[in-house]
Amino acid sequence: MALIVQKFGGTSVGSTERIKNVAKRVARWRAQGHQLVVVPSAMSGETNRLISLAKEISPQPDPRELDVVASTGEQVTIGLLSMALMEQGVKAKSYTGAQVKVLTDSAFTTARIERIDENRMRADLEAGFVVVVAGFQGVDAAGNITTLGRGGSDTSAVALAAALKADECQIYTAVDGVYTTDPRIVPEARRLDTITFEEMLEMASLGSKVLQIRSVEFAGKYKVKLRVLSSFEDKEGPGTLITYEEDPKMEKAVISGIAFNHDEAKITVMGVPDRPGVAYQILGPIGEANIDVDMIIQNASVDNMTDFSFTVNRSEYAKAMDVLNKQVKSHIKAADIRGDAKVCKVSLVGVGMRTHAGVAGKMFRTLAEEGINIQMISTSEIKVAVVIDEKYMELAVRALHKAFGLDQPQ
Amino acid sequence: MALIVQKFGGTSVGSTERIKNVAKRVARWRAQGHQLVVVPSAMSGETNRLISLAKEISPQPDPRELDVVASTGEQVTIGLLSMALMEQGVKAKSYTGAQVKVLTDSAFTTARIERIDENRMRADLEAGFVVVVAGFQGVDAAGNITTLGRGGSDTSAVALAAALKADECQIYTAVDGVYTTDPRIVPEARRLDTITFEEMLEMASLGSKVLQIRSVEFAGKYKVKLRVLSSFEDKEGPGTLITYEEDPKMEKAVISGIAFNHDEAKITVMGVPDRPGVAYQILGPIGEANIDVDMIIQNASVDNMTDFSFTVNRSEYAKAMDVLNKQVKSHIKAADIRGDAKVCKVSLVGVGMRTHAGVAGKMFRTLAEEGINIQMISTSEIKVAVVIDEKYMELAVRALHKAFGLDQPQ
Numbered sequence: 097m098a099l100i101v102q103k104f105g106g107t108s109v110g111s112t113e114r115i116k117n118v119a120k121r122v123a124r125w126r127a128q129g130h131q132l133v134v135v136p137s138a139m140s141g142e143t144n145r146l147i148s149l150a151k152e153i154s155p156q157p158d159p160r161e162l163d164v165v166a167s168t169g170e171q172v173t174i175g176l177l178s179m180a181l182m183e184q185g186v187k188a189k190s191y192t193g194a195q196v197k198v199l200t201d202s203a204f205t206t207a208r209i210e211r212i213d214e215n216r217m218r219a220d221l222e223a224g225f226v227v228v229v230a231g232f233q234g235v236d237a238a239g240n241i242t243t244l245g246r247g248g249s250d251t252s253a254v255a256l257a258a259a260l261k262a263d264e265c266q267i268y269t270a271v272d273g274v275y276t277t278d279p280r281i282v283p284e285a286r287r288l289d290t291i292t293f294e295e296m297l298e299m300a301s302l303g304s305k306v307l308q309i310r311s312v313e314f315a316g317k318y319k320v321k322l323r324v325l326s327s328f329e330d331k332e333g334p335g336t337l338i339t340y341e342e343d344p345k346m347e348k349a350v351i352s353g354i355a356f357n358h359d360e361a362k363i364t365v366m367g368v369p370d371r372p373g374v375a376y377q378i379l380g381p382i383g384e385a386n387i388d389v390d391m392i393i394q395n396a397s398v399d400n401m402t403d404f405s406f407t408v409n410r411s412e413y414a415k416a417m418d419v420l421n422k423q424v425k426s427h428i429k430a431a432d433i434r435g436d437a438k439v440c441k442v443s444l445v446g447v448g449m450r451t452h453a454g455v456a457g458k459m460f461r462t463l464a465e466e467g468i469n470i471q472m473i474s475t476s477e478i479k480v481a482v483v484i485d486e487k488y489m490e491l492a493v494r495a496l497h498k499a500f501g502l503d504q505p506q
Numbered sequence: 507m508a509l510i511v512q513k514f515g516g517t518s519v520g521s522t523e524r525i526k527n528v529a530k531r532v533a534r535w536r537a538q539g540h541q542l543v544v545v546p547s548a549m550s551g552e553t554n555r556l557i558s559l560a561k562e563i564s565p566q567p568d569p570r571e572l573d574v575v576a577s578t579g580e581q582v583t584i585g586l587l588s589m590a591l592m593e594q595g596v597k598a599k600s601y602t603g604a605q606v607k608v609l610t611d612s613a614f615t616t617a618r619i620e621r622i623d624e625n626r627m628r629a630d631l632e633a634g635f636v637v638v639v640a641g642f643q644g645v646d647a648a649g650n651i652t653t654l655g656r657g658g659s660d661t662s663a664v665a666l667a668a669a670l671k672a673d674e675c676q677i678y679t680a681v682d683g684v685y686t687t688d689p690r691i692v693p694e695a696r697r698l699d700t701i702t703f704e705e706m707l708e709m710a711s712l713g714s715k716v717l718q719i720r721s722v723e724f725a726g727k728y729k730v731k732l733r734v735l736s737s738f739e740d741k742e743g744p745g746t747l748i749t750y751e752e753d754p755k756m757e758k759a760v761i762s763g764i765a766f767n768h769d770e771a772k773i774t775v776m777g778v779p780d781r782p783g784v785a786y787q788i789l790g791p792i793g794e795a796n797i798d799v800d801m802i803i804q805n806a807s808v809d810n811m812t813d814f815s816f817t818v819n820r821s822e823y824a825k826a827m828d829v830l831n832k833q834v835k836s837h838i839k840a841a842d843i844r845g846d847a848k849v850c851k852v853s854l855v856g857v858g859m860r861t862h863a864g865v866a867g868k869m870f871r872t873l874a875e876e877g878i879n880i881q882m883i884s885t886s887e888i889k890v891a892v893v894i895d896e897k898y899m900e901l902a903v904r905a906l907h908k909a910f911g912l913d914q915p916q
Contacts, residue, residue: 112562130731146582152522154589165585165599168578172556175575179564182571190574194604195649239605 098263099131099221103231103253105175106140107270108327109173112180115139118178118268118327122226126186131221133260135231135253136177138169143246159204163233163243165194170230171251178228184479188226191216193241198252200234200242207234209243209251209314212259229256247308254311258318265320266335267307272326273336274299274306276502277354280377281490284503288352290337295352296322298445298479316340350448350455351500354493358440358486360390361413362471364405367431370397374428378404381423387412391441391474391481401431405472407483413437439471440489443481444496456480462499468492508673509541509631513641513663516550517680517736519583522590525549528678528737529590532636536596541631543670545641545663546570546587548579553642569614573643576615576852577603580640580659586799588638588882598636601626603643603651608662610644610652617644617652619661619724622669637765639666646689657718664721674887675730676745677717682736683746684709684716686912687764691900694913698762700747705762707734708855708889726750760865761856761910764903768896770800772881774900775830777841780807784838788814793832801851801884811841815882817893847882850899853891854906866890872909878902 102122109115115136122134128423146165150157157165173191181188193200196216200207217227231249244251250267257265274296291299293316300309306324315322315338325335368374375394382389392406408416413435420433449455456473459474459480463470468491472483484492497503512532519525519717525546532544545755556575562568567575584600591598603610606626610617625635641659644652646709654661660677683697686704701709703726710719716734725732725748733743755813778784785804792799802816818826823845830843866883869890873880882893894902 107627112559115563149522149582149586150589153525153586154593157589158592161585161588161598161600162590163585164602165582168581169582171578172559172575174565175571175573176559178571178574179560182568183564190571192574192651195651239606241602 097129101133101253101257101262101265103135104268106137109136110140115176115180119184123184123186133227135229136173137249142169163204163241167233167241170232174228174230187224190228192230194235198234202236206245209255214259246379250308250311254314254320257320266323268325268327272333273324281495282497288336290339292447293340295445296338299355350452351444351446353445355443360407360408360439360441361437362407363435363438365430366403367401368404370400370402377428381419385419387416438486439483440481440486442492443479445479447478462495466495507539511543511672511675513545514678516547519546520550523588525586529594533594533596543637545639547659548581552579556646573614576649577643580642582637584640600638602640604645608644612646616655619665624669660718660721664724664730667730676733676738678735682743683734688758691903692907698746700749702857703750705855706748709765760858760862761854763855765853769820770817770849770851771820771847772817772849773845775840776813777811778814780810780812786882787838791829795829797826847895849893850896851893852902855889857888872905876905
């Protein structure tokens with residue numbers, strides 16, 4: 097008998113019919129004798145509906161009150177799912193974040209979980225109840241309702257699993273696991289049985305949106321055994337298990353997957369004097385404008401002058417260019433500011449490359465053979481990422497998928 | 507500077523536009539220096555939508571979970587209204603029932619308020635905030651979310667006013683006060699400036715659905731000064747004030763208003779042996795079937811046999827007949843059970859009739875002149891109610907309204 101936390105996303109609970117199906121699935125696990133804590137998201141579309149109402153009232157709604165409104169989506173689902181479980185003959189009991197309680201800081205709309213009181217849940221589990229907990233929400237020390245931000249239900253589930261020392265945290269999604277890359281682009285993409293925690297972080301942050309990245313970080317911190325599964329299959333599939341130790345079997349696979357992101361824009365500050373503090377002078381104003389920077393590259397200098405490049409989310413490209421032209425350019429005496437919003441990032445991810453030389457070289461050769469020019473390169477121990485013209489994205493992903501044998505069984 | 511509790515019904519907050527209008531109204535009161543606690547209902551239709559979702563999941567939803575779901579309607583409104591107030595430049599802060607906290611018993615879906623903690627509200631009021639509290643909901647001693655049942659927001663507002671010893675509790679509705687009768691039936695109906703608490707109880711319970719009866723009882727118990735006003739008028743009207751002392755000026759008005767209810771059904775148990783306990787033998791099984799009985803009449807007996815009549819809500823007529831025929835008839839050896847679901851009740855209400863003889867006589871004569879047969883009569887110190895054929899209802903109300911001079915200025 098295991099203690100399992102199961103998280104169901106908005107699409108999985110998107111209608112009362114689907115909530116009934118989730119209840120049947122949970123009931124099957126319960127019938128096997130497992131103790132279950134279930135964390136549903138809001139019904140799909142509901143959080144957007146609530147935020148739209150708030151925006152009709154106020155273009156910039158007060159964050160505390162926005163959380164009061166937005167947290168109701170999950171509160172509705174926990175009640176409905178508990179009823180549906182009882183209809184299946186399963187004892188069930190719901191809790192809001194405040195009831196559990198899931199204690200967070202007071203950063204409304206982006207709160208962070210500080211502590212979870214597991215006593216009530218533990219008592220209910222011992223008494224044979226399935227415990228249904230609202231994801232995405234918590235309560236601060238003063239009793240104010242908080243939310244964890246978009247995708248926070250994943251984080252809630254992982255945090256509950258950590259607090260309860262659960263045997264496994266299952267994240268049910270619309271896909272049946274983590275794939276070598278997006279099957280919509282590469283039909284030969286394979287489901288991975290396992291992926292390491294570090295690889296998952298790279299895959300998630302680079303645009304394979306299976307799991308919210310914060311939840312993966314949280315899982316890593318508390319060594320929560322995390323599994324991604326499909327909520328739409330009738331039969332229970334194995335999904336993808338996220339591991340913390342490198343599997344000896346995995347050594348043969350150099351690369352686990354290919355991530356990509358076309359919401360990228362590239363900015364280059366040309367002819368920058370290469371002196372201490374110049375990176376800060378460029379990125380400081382960008383950070384103050386709340387613009388997230390992804391890749392950062394500075395070449396070796398020639399004649400004490402260098403080019404400084406970085407990427408930002410495409411939606412923040414115009415804002416970033418504006419900041420640079422108005423606040424930075426003349427200040428640091430840069431020759432020019434150039435930008436390109438039509439780029440994408442493609443990344444090879446795999447712990448295997450730690451012990452295998454030549455991964456980057458093989459990647460660059462593969463792209464060259466397809467006539468794809470590489471504009472930026474960034475590497476880490478388990479990743480090689482390149483920025484290329486966005487029109488080549490699908491071609492690059494398919495070529496690399498084949499070149500690294502990801503279409504072959506592991 | 508007064509402390510005022512203002513309650514706005516579902517229609518008054520039925521859209522984001524209307525919520526903005528409520529915020530403007532509250533801001534006007536705030537600008538006059540008053541301290542304000544505002545209690546909104548759920549947006550009109552929202553509670554029904556939530557209950558429908560629950561019914562799709564389960565024909566008889568678990569009451570604890572139904573309250574978790576249903577209470578979200580008001581939670582959305584308090585957040586939206588607080589945002590709207592801030593847009594008006596007014597400091598505002600929302601609280602759910604659990605946050606206040608509004609302590610209730612554990613009778614889910616029909617909970618009763620036991621105690622209200624006024625400390626947080628008091629501190630916020632002192633700090634210049636408008637406090638926005640979710641109506642209809644509370645929390646039990648174990649921390650479970652509860653609701654007060656339909657119309658419970660009125661009760662919430664009155665209970666908050668009592669706890670805070672507010673100077674006035676204002677109930678904003680779609681009408682601008684309590685009328686002598688329904689203006690849709692009698693266009694000459696007049697708004698009453700004042701009505702006594704007892705009259706209001708009779709008017710409310712008899713079908714003039716301006717205020718929820720429980721809230722009026724609650725107001726009476728704690729002597730809360732209650733005022734009914736319109737939320738749709740641009741200018742603030744005086745509405746109707748519900749008083750606890752009889753106004754000496756009112757002595758001239760014998761009758762304050764005419765209430766009516768066409769959701770009535772009449773049942774007569776014929777030929778009942780007139781012996782002790784027979785009323786209980788008839789009404790005991792009716793009560794056990796959770797059927798509410800309104801009027802009860804037993805005539806003087808002839809030859810130790812009597813007829814026993816009572817009225818029930820029309821929607822429970824079939825069920826009541828079934829109980830009587832199956833469980834009561836042969837047991838008490840009644841001659842027959844007869845029923846009529848096409849009746850209505852018309853009531854004259856007024857504290858003035860205590861000191862004025864002849865009210866009942868004048869009522870019966872007025873009805874006789876219109877050729878209306880009276881089927882049942884029931885009287886109290888401030889009320890004369892008759893049951894008549896429902897087809898005469900409008901005629902009876904109009905004739906009585908004129909006969910008692912209710913169309914004339916008070």
